[in-house]
Amino acid sequence: MSSQFPYTRPRRLRGSESLRSLFQEVEFSLDDLVLPIFVEEEIDDFVPINSMPGVRRIPESRLASEIERYARAGIKSVMTFGVSHHLDDDGSDTWNDNGLVARINRICKEAVPEMIVMSDTCFCEYTAHGHCGVLHDGKVDNDATLVNLGRQAVVAARAGADFIAPSAAMDGQVQAIRAALDGAGFHDTSIMAYSTKFASSLYGPFREAGGSALKGDRKSYQMNPMNRREAVRESLLDEQEGADALMVKPAGAYLDIIRDIREASRLPLAAYQVSGEYAMIKFGAQAGAIDEGRVVRESLGAIKRAGADLIFTYFAMDLALGGI
Numbered sequence: 339m340s341s342q343f344p345y346t347r348p349r350r351l352r353g354s355e356s357l358r359s360l361f362q363e364v365e366f367s368l369d370d371l372v373l374p375i376f377v378e379e380e381i382d383d384f385v386p387i388n389s390m391p392g393v394r395r396i397p398e399s400r401l402a403s404e405i406e407r408y409a410r411a412g413i414k415s416v417m418t419f420g421v422s423h424h425l426d427d428d429g430s431d432t433w434n435d436n437g438l439v440a441r442i443n444r445i446c447k448e449a450v451p452e453m454i455v456m457s458d459t460c461f462c463e464y465t466a467h468g469h470c471g472v473l474h475d476g477k478v479d480n481d482a483t484l485v486n487l488g489r490q491a492v493v494a495a496r497a498g499a500d501f502i503a504p505s506a507a508m509d510g511q512v513q514a515i516r517a518a519l520d521g522a523g524f525h526d527t528s529i530m531a532y533s534t535k536f537a538s539s540l541y542g543p544f545r546e547a548g549g550s551a552l553k554g555d556r557k558s559y560q561m562n563p564m565n566r567r568e569a570v571r572e573s574l575l576d577e578q579e580g581a582d583a584l585m586v587k588p589a590g591a592y593l594d595i596i597r598d599i600r601e602a603s604r605l606p607l608a609a610y611q612v613s614g615e616y617a618m619i620k621f622g623a624q625a626g627a628i629d630e631g632r633v634v635r636e637s638l639g640a641i642k643r644a645g646a647d648l649i650f651t652y653f654a655m656d657l658a659l660g661g662i
Contacts, residue, residue, distance in 0.1 A: 364643045368412045371638075372456065372608070373654035376547050377401050377442050378421035389543035390613055391620045393652055395421055398441065402449035411658035415454035417503060417650055418442045419547075422464045428472055429464030433489035438464075440497040447498030456501040456530055457494035459487060459515070470506040470556065478559055480508050487511055488518030495524040501582075503530040507559040513579035530608065531581035533573035534595060536563045540588045540614030547613060569595045570602050577603055586646070588612040590637055593644040600645025609646040611637065616652045631662035 351361045378385065378395040385395040396404050408416065420438040424431045431437040439457065446455045461483070462470045471483025483506060491502040502519065504511045512531050519527050537560035561569060569592075573584045582605070586596050589609035596609055619637070623630035634653050641649050656662045 364639055366638050366642045366649070368654070368658055369414060370642065370648050371413070371654040371657065372415040372417055372454075372648060372650045373408060373413050374417040374419060374458075374610075374650055374652060375404070376419045376421055377438075378423075379438050379441075380423050387543065387547045389546050389617055390652065391617075391624070392656070393547065393616075395547065398438070398445070401442065401445045405446050405449040405453060408655065408658075409450045409453055411655060413453075413654055413658055415456065415648075416446065417456045417458055418446065418499075419458050420463055425464060425466040427466060428486060429461035429490075432461065432464050433486065433493050435493055435496065437493070439490060440493050443494050443497035443499045454500050455498065456503045457491075457499035459490050459494065459502050459504040460506045461486065461490075462506075468553065470559065471508060478508075480510070480559075483508050484510055484514040488514050491515045491527075492518050492522045492524065495519055495522070495527040499527065501528045501530040503532065503585075505532040505535065505587075507532065507535050507556070507561075510579065512576045512581045516580040528582040529580065530583045531573075531576040531585060532587055532610075533576035533581060533584040534561065534569045534592075534599065535585075535587045536561045536569075536592065538563055538588050538591075538612065538614070540591070540612050543613035543617045563591075566595065566598065570598050573599045574602060577605055581605065583608060583647075585610060585650075587650075588615060589641045589646070589649065590615050593640060596641065596644040596646055606647045607645060608648045608650060609641045609644075610650040611641065611652070613652070619653075634662050 351357055376395045377398055379398045381397045387393045420442055422431055422438050432439045443455055443457050460470050462468055469478050471478045502515055504515055512529055537557045584605050585608040586592050587610035589611045600607055619633050622628045638649055
């Protein structure tokens, strides 16, 4: 065989750490990450979430100091989830200007005004039945829920939220929220649409984190995980309705969907590395099966490589503090 063969040797660009860094195609930084947080009212101390090692519910009374800690570490954005002790059939606490949604957003913005606060806009943590909207005859009433989503969005915006992030998976929710915000004068409040949200089995630990009372499932309003064309259609509908940014949830098992939407839309695109993805990495590392830090970086890099501009991840603080 000729000593000149092969002429093309891709390994030439991998021969040292400096070369590998020089030719690396995808990077991510703290600027790309959003930290989801769980805030519980009427408790005095942090509550560990057993299925999500390292994640805790934050007492409302200590939220300000936590937001300040995140900011010092370099976190620039949080997604807020409330754990309410005031449940009813409609989640009415969420459209109370003194309710938990309002208080969480107000505390975050007053503590660190430059922190980008995204308010998860849904009802699953505020209803006694655990579904994402109003129930009629055992089914979620889409249009009645839209009215309440608009009310919750205005309350969150009035409290200082920079983004309304509707996760309820109702048809027309982006348009309804945009109309409600504009009607209340919040023209500059943005919408981060959960535009392609699958009925995934990977949300399990989140139910513990959020204290969900759900009986049954959400398959009638969240997306079938086996559907690819519909996934793109859902995001393009939210774009038409006025979303400022789109999202795929979950992330790791849906990299093909992230890529499809990235190619179909010019809007900013987010992906949510959900609780089950987080837990699998954490428990795998605890078992000694994987290197946590390397797997976290590889998984986040894959999400970026697929086309996401920003990533919601519970690993954000671990990365900020250099713990992994």
